[in-house]
Amino acid sequence: MYKLKLAIRYFLRRRITSLAVVAVALCVFIVVVVMTVMNGLVTEFRSKNHNFVGDCVISTDSLVGFPYYAEFIAELDKQNFVAATSGAIRSFGLLTQPNAEWNLGVEIMGINAADHIGATGFAKTLHYHALDPENVFIPSYNPTLAGCVVGIDLMPSQRNHSGEYYHNPNPPSYKLIISCFPLTPRGGLAKAGTDLVNTLSFSYSDDTQSGLVKVDGRVIYVSFEYAQKMCGMSGETPRISAIYVKFADGAALDESCDKVRQMWRDFVEANKTRRQAFLLENVSVQSWIENRRSTIGPMEKEQTMLTLLFAMLGIITVFVIFVVFYMIISHKSKDIGILRSIGVPGRGVVELFTWFAVIVGAIGAGIGAAAGCGVLVKANNIEDWLFATFGFQIWDRSIYAIGDIPNKIELHVLAVIILSAIAASVVGALVPSIQAARKRPADALQVNSL
């Protein structure tokens, strides 16, 4: 008990301790703000990627695709752990408009809207069909036309300073001409001898804002049947590029992916003698995390790098605590001598100063975390004010696909930062504490030492 009492007393009496508290608070404040924002950005980005592909993706990199998908989807749909599936065509095409002289290379995604909204978060990305996403390919201004959904950055639209796109109350009526290049199962150009490609004209029906730059800037969704026809994947043995799977609530991701992987292996084995079975061998089964690794990985790496940089700068805080404790202990040799002479062991002295360090760390971290949380809660208001007053934004929303500054305080992040700060305080105080513990009472109480 005396250890805690003395530690509190030292903390209250030694004004120099406030410097260590300030150093810890400053460091914690910055780390809380930066790591919360960074963590929010990464979490948001992961969630957007998750929404885009669902839980599990069965796909091939080859644009030729793979056959017998309907049988496998039927098998998947029978499983308890599968909530929804969606087959999709993914290919490249050229986009143009009537009488335009430009061509734009785009990614074509053929989906069955009703299936896809069940398997992925596609419905959340729509604007005009947010309430009836299953009819997304039906233009509201003329339901008899074949509609398409355009990545929002392919549209000549503007964003406001908050990153929100302007939309007309009703979808504009215009045509888009999409040309695809049908491939044979062997990868050759179908209709190579002719001068025509598979070209269809679609009417704009809606736009999709997934928040993923590479999707919003180059993907056009069309109905599954048209895409399959345009890409030469229909016919006797129809093919697709990918199957997106959503697992039932409570199904563990890795475990369920393993089950799908095993099912796929069995399926390939059972179908190995059929026509075009060689295309099944190029198919991989991946969880959404594996499938989007190349997109998410760099951002997570940046977060790790930032954490490392802060850890390096945190060493300065450890130095500050070390010096402050060194000063305090060098001025407390009388106390230490008395404690030792009444029987307190060396370990007890170390524990006393460790408590002291914990108090310094906890109070500093508490102040820093409170200030950080305060700033985070008001982060978007502060940015709005900065924009209104000075025209300054942390991220220019017309360039970055970022909405509000992420300011959701994650308790586990906060806890890790506070515990790290306390641990850093203890580390900083450790050497001076051990030195104090090693002092012999006779030396500490000598007149010329006092």
Place this chain on the structure above:
Amino acid sequence: MSYLSFFLCLKYLRRRKIVFLSIAAVAMSCALLITVASLFTGFINAVENGVGEHMGDIVIAAPSGTKISGYDKLIDDLAAHPLIDGATAVLESQGLLHLPNGNVRAVRIWGIELPRRTQVSPVEEFLINPTPEGRSPSFALDTDGGELGGFVGIGVVAKPDDRTDEYDIAGVRSEFLGHKVTLTTGTVVDTASISAGAESASSGARFKRKTLKFSIANVVYSGMYEFDRNFVFLPISMLSEKLYPDRGNVAGMIQIRLSEAGQDKPIDEVVKEVEENVWLPFAKGRFNWARYAKVESSKKMQARLIAEYKKQMAMLMLIFGVVSGGVVILIFCIFYLIVMTKQKDIAIVKSCGLGSGAVATMFVLFGFAVGAAGSALGVGLGCLVTKNVNTVEQWISMALGLKIWKSSTYMFSRIPNEVDWTSVVWIVAAAVVAAGVGALIPAIAAARLKPVEILRYE
């Protein structure tokens, strides 16, 4: 006084090893800030220069849907201007490149002029098959120059290794050089009758496919991901003939490289000069859209993005700068400790006649010295890390299997490793001032010490 100050500073530095802690902290903060500032500035410069290398210093771009015909005269006029070194025409389009095994890639197509383009862009440096000495790079597939091929970006035909982020250049050479590929682009002839809702895919299509079969004459590896990953380069004559068969050679843009004299002048003035004295006299009477053409420096085209990068860099420096503010507290504590433990020394020198101001100055100077020593060490360490950042990154990649820098993410295949000396000067100045500020209050405390009270033996 100066001798005494110097002597005491030296003595404290030797005897009080804790001072080295403050030097280490200053060094670490400086090194970190220098490395971050240099890498960020290097990246920003690389973006600016990389685009300039490919696009030239100034670009004249025809409005959408229009083309510049008869551009040879314009290029001659531009080349004759004293502020301009050379100019070249580019015809842009987009298409799909069909590689073997069903691999279709969406690509951007540039019709370019060789060898004229070498006056604007160092094309020969980007080719994986070097041009023989004394010859200019060309699309010729054989020495006679009879058949022409095209260039493709290395990222169009190959993927970098996941672990090393390096391309298998030998493999690309053997697999693709000289091989025929099919590029599909097209123009719309008549679209009135095609509709997905009404007709089958192939029955009434009026989108005219323009297919170009060409052999890969060389592969472009510029180190700039966007260009390596998405571009196909063809002779402008070949592309013009395919896309606009009745119009002769046409261009979508003219890229201009400035001479040294041009680069010494403010870029806005040069742009105005080019527009008013070369472009408009050429275009008036030929094109009714002459005034709508965009004449702009390539740097200005990137200005918004660059401004955003600079803002991010400033934010990062501010964050690290605030955390590095802990150094001021550290120096304060260490100097306070020195003052408290060296009260007798201070009292003795004061009783020998040294004024309070001189004592304070001594400590502040000592603070500056710590700042200078720490920042000198930090500059050394920061430069060492920055210069060898690619080696460090490779080492981390090999040791941990963690590839930090990927060209697909950061645009370039190598980390820019030039030290930004402007930032170094600011960081060093800030470190020295911060160390002085940290020493200020202990210096005042030392100056206010009364020798009589300190030296009294009670």
